[in-house]
Structure formats: C-alpha cells, structure tokens
Amino acid sequence: MNDRAGSSRGRDARRSPPVTRRPLTRALPLAALLLAGFVFGCSGSVVRSQLPDPAQMLDEGSWYAREAWPHDGHPIESEHFAVYSDGAGMEARARLASLAEDVYAEVVDEMGVDPAAMFRFPPDQEKIDLYANRYNVLEGGGARGYYAGAIIWSFDNESGQGNMSVPAVRVALKHELVHVVEALLKGRYVGDIAVDDPRRMPVWFSEGTAEAMSGGSALGAPRTLDQMNALVSRYGRINPISWRVDLPPSDAVLDAYAGYYYPMAQLAIEYLLDPSGLGRSPKDLAAVMLDIGNDVPFEVAFEAHTGIAEADYEEQFFGLMDGYLPQSEPPLEAIAVGLAVLLGAALMAGTVVVSYRRWPAAIPRSEAGGSGWSRLSRIGFRAEIAASAVGAAGFTGLLVVQIAFSDLAPYAPRLRGYLLAALYLIVSGTTLTWAIRRWAAEERVAYLIPLLVVVATITAIVAVGVMF
Ligand SMILES: [Zn+2]
Numbered sequence: 001m002n003d004r005a006g007s008s009r010g011r012d013a014r015r016s017p018p019v020t021r022r023p024l025t026r027a028l029p030l031a032a033l034l035l036a037g038f039v040f041g042c043s044g045s046v047v048r049s050q051l052p053d054p055a056q057m058l059d060e061g062s063w064y065a066r067e068a069w070p071h072d073g074h075p076i077e078s079e080h081f082a083v084y085s086d087g088a089g090m091e092a093r094a095r096l097a098s099l100a101e102d103v104y105a106e107v108v109d110e111m112g113v114d115p116a117a118m119f120r121f122p123p124d125q126e127k128i129d130l131y132a133n134r135y136n137v138l139e140g141g142g143a144r145g146y147y148a149g150a151i152i153w154s155f156d157n158e159s160g161q162g163n164m165s166v167p168a169v170r171v172a173l174k175h176e177l178v179h180v181v182e183a184l185l186k187g188r189y190v191g192d193i194a195v196d197d198p199r200r201m202p203v204w205f206s207e208g209t210a211e212a213m214s215g216g217s218a219l220g221a222p223r224t225l226d227q228m229n230a231l232v233s234r235y236g237r238i239n240p241i242s243w244r245v246d247l248p249p250s251d252a253v254l255d256a257y258a259g260y261y262y263p264m265a266q267l268a269i270e271y272l273l274d275p276s277g278l279g280r281s282p283k284d285l286a287a288v289m290l291d292i293g294n295d296v297p298f299e300v301a302f303e304a305h306t307g308i309a310e311a312d313y314e315e316q317f318f319g320l321m322d323g324y325l326p327q328s329e330p331p332l333e334a335i336a337v338g339l340a341v342l343l344g345a346a347l348m349a350g351t352v353v354v355s356y357r358r359w360p361a362a363i364p365r366s367e368a369g370g371s372g373w374s375r376l377s378r379i380g381f382r383a384e385i386a387a388s389a390v391g392a393a394g395f396t397g398l399l400v401v402q403i404a405f406s407d408l409a410p411y412a413p414r415l416r417g418y419l420l421a422a423l424y425l426i427v428s429g430t431t432l433t434w435a436i437r438r439w440a441a442e443e444r445v446a447y448l449i450p451l452l453v454v455v456a457t458i459t460a461i462v463a464v465g466v467m468f
Pocket of ligand 1: 179
C-alpha cells in the first residue's frame with residue numbers, strides 16, 4: 001500500500017483487495033485456450049484498439065495524488081461525476097458514469113448523508129473524479145478511492161486486470177465510493193494527519209465500512225465460527241481492530257489482505273450494524289466520519305456513535321464473535337449439490353435409455369429389413385453415445401460442484417452458473433437423443449451428431465470463463 005503509515009505520500013487512498021485468480025477458471029483453461037486460439041486464428045476482425053496519441057494526452061488530474069497518469073482530454077460529466085480516462089470508449093465511460101450515479105445514490109441514502117450540507121470538496125473540484133483506466137495498471141490490481149475521486153478499470157479495459165462484469169464493477173465502485181464519501185465527510189486526506197494523531201481513522205474502520213457497505217469486494221466476512229477459525233488457523237489470530245495502519249506491501253500481505261484482513265474488518269463492522277450485534281446503522285458510521293472532520297478524536301467519535309470503546313472492542317473481539325457467529329451451518333449446500341448432480345446424471349441416463357427404446361438402434365438392420373449395419377458399427381455407435389452421455393453428465397457435475405465450492409466473491413453470479421449447467425445438460429441430452437433417432441432412420445450422419453456435445457462443452461467453458 002503506498003498510503004501506509006509514515007510514507008511520505010501518506011494519502012488516504014484506500015484500495016480494494018487484488019482480484020485473485022479464481023479456481024473455477026483454472027479448472028477449465030486448456031479447452032478455453034484452444035477455442036480462443038481458434039477464434040483469434042479465424043477472425044481477421046479482432047483488432048486491439050490503438051493506444052491514444054501521447055501528444056494529445058493532458059498531464060493533470062486530481063488522481064495525481066496517487067498515480068501520475070495523463071488523461072486523453074475528453075472527460076464526460078454526469079450529475080455528480082467527471083469521468084476521465086486514458087482512452088476508454090465514450091460508451092464505456094457513459095456506462096461507468098451511469099453505474100456510479102446509481103451507486104452514489106445508494107451510498108448517500110444508506111449512510112444518511114446530506115451532501116450539500118456535509119461534503120467538503122477540495123477548493124478546485126465540484127464533482128467526484130473517476131479515472132477509468134483502459135491501459136494503465138494499478139500496482140497490486142484492484143481499484144482506489146481518494147479524496148473526491150476514484151481510479152477504477154473501465155468497462156473496455158485491456159490490461160487484463162479487473163473483472164468487467166457489472167456485478168464486479170458495481171461492488172468495487174461501491175467500496176471505493178464509500179471511501180470517497182468518508183474523505184468528503186472528513187474534508188481531507190487521512191495522510192495529512194500523523195499516524196499517532198488521535199484524529200486519524202484506523203484502517204480497519206475504513207476498510208471494514210467499505211466492505212460491509214458494498215457486500216464485500218474480497219471474499220466476504222466469515223459467517224460461522226468454523227469459517228472464522230479456519231481463517232485464524234491459516235493467517236494467525238490477528239485481531240482486526242489492531243489493524244490501524246496499512247501494512248508494508250508484499251505478496252504475502254496482499255494475500256493476507258484479501259483472505260483475512262478485509263473479510264475480518266468486514267465482520268467487525270457487520271457486528272456493529274447487525275441487530276443481533278450492536279444494532280447500529282451506517283448513519284452512525286457516517287457520524288463518526290463527520291466528527292473526525294470536526295477534529296474529534298476517532299476514539300471519542302467511535303464510542304459516542306457505537307456505544308463501545310475501541311479499546312474494549314479490540315480486547316473483547318474474539319469473545320464477542322464466539323457469542324455472535326453460529327458454530328457451523330448444516331451442510332445443506334453440499335446435500336443440494338449432491339442431489340442436483342445425481343439428478344442430472346439420472347436425467348442423462350434416462351434420456352439415452354428411453355430414446356434407445358423408442359428408436360431401437362438395437363435391432364439389426366438386416367432383420368428389420370433395412371440395408372443393414374454391421375454388429376461392430378452398432379457397438380461403436382452405442383459406445384460413442386455412452387461416452388458422450390457420461391462425459392456430458394460428468395462435466396455438468398464438475399461445473400455445479402466448482403460453482404458451489406470455489407472461493408468465489410460474494411457477488412459472483414452463481415445462479416446464472418447453475419442455469420448454464422442445466423441448459424448444457426438439456427442441450428447435450430437433446431443432441432444425443434437426436435443422434436439415436438437419426439440412427440433409427442439409418443443415416444450415417446448419426447455418428448457425427450455426438451460431436452455437437454463437444455461443441456456444447458466448449459461453448460459452456462467459454463461462457464463460464466466470461467461469467468466468472
Ligand atoms: Zn478500500
């Protein structure tokens with residue numbers, strides 16, 4: 001983190017944790033690569049956009065407090081935002097501005113903030129700057145919020161960093177806009193205040209609030225004691241309330257941030273907000289931020305608006321969680337997934353058996369008066385159908401299990417993934433049924449039809465890659 005304690009830059013530019021590579025896409029890379037190679041090899045129209053002409057770029061912007069990135073001189077403005085970029089398309093900027101307006105309205109409403117009365121913008125700014133980076137890359141990935149601005153990847157980003165699906169951008173944007181609201185309520189960077197100054201807001205509160213409000217841009221807060229203990233045994237029993245300043249950046253820290261610090265800080269804030277915790281509201285969190293802007297020490301503001309002293313919360317944290325989190329959840333998800341996989345396999349087997357009975361490929365054609373298929377070709381055909389059916393059912397099962405049990409972000413479109421698996425099974429079953437029927441009609445093309453299952457499988461792999 002460049003904004004860690006004591007750094008000379010010392011700006012309050014909070015980050016979202018890096019986007020980690022998901023196991024789901026790792027499971028299916030080869031086929032996707034093959035297909036990608038095929039698509040790019042066949043298509044002459046796939047052209048990467050041109051980098052903007054450096055001579056046209058303007059060397060200025062509020063984000064220079066973070067990154068010295070010029071912009072292309074064509075910002076677009078919406079009611080509350082000015083969207084700058086290093087070359088994002090106008091449509092991509094408009095999409096980001098429109099999403100930002102949505103998210104902004106949500107944050108302001110949930111935190112009970114009155115922007116006209118409470119926000120203190122820098123003197124030269126009236127709107128929140130968004131830098132939509134298309135080519136530039138933030139060190140460590142993710143997005144950044146700062147005083148009256150945020151840096152986030154554009155919807156047409158070409159750096160390969162950042163998930164461009166709307167749910168992923170929305171969560172990252174909300175996380176950063178919570179930081180922006182925090183900075184506007186305080187009316188300054190945190191870095192203008194020394195680390196040991198009592199008015200400095202601790203990182204756990206800032207990141208925990210951004211994670212709790214956005215639903216979690218990392219892996220989300222642990223939901224059971226078993227889950228929390230698993231995190232503790234992996235990363236150590238680190239008290240989230242003791243996370244007051246950013247840690248010096250390293251690969252290990254980035255991993256611990258995404259896997260432990262952000263989820264545990266989210267849990268710490270969620271406990272404050274939950275009616276079965278301390279029952280406070282995001283309005284109380286905003287009140288803490290506003291107090292800090294009026295030079296009230298954080299400890300004083302925190303206790304006044306949450307009803308617990310920060311030092312007591314730190315001391316009692318794990319004890320409070322013992323009483324708050326349930327021990328574990330019944331393995332309902334595992335049972336449901338197991339049943340779904342069994343049902344899928346049974347459906348596929350049933351489809352094949354029923355269609356054999358209906359269009360009996362088993363009858364030797366010579367006996368049935370046809371032109372006659374040899375015994376060997378019948379065996380070959382049946383083996384092909386059986387292998388395709390087992391493969392399709394197995395792939396469906398693998399897909400469902402991966403979606404259910406991979407470390408996906410809370411916003412990952414799991415439901416759409418399950419629907420895709422169901423659709424894939426239906427398409428495969430229909431294809432094999434059709435092949436058997438073709439066989440009954442004595443058409444050699446029947447042999448080729450099961451290959452469509454391979455096409456369906458590759459299509460499903462690509463769809464999963466896009467989705468997650
Ligand atoms: Zn953050």
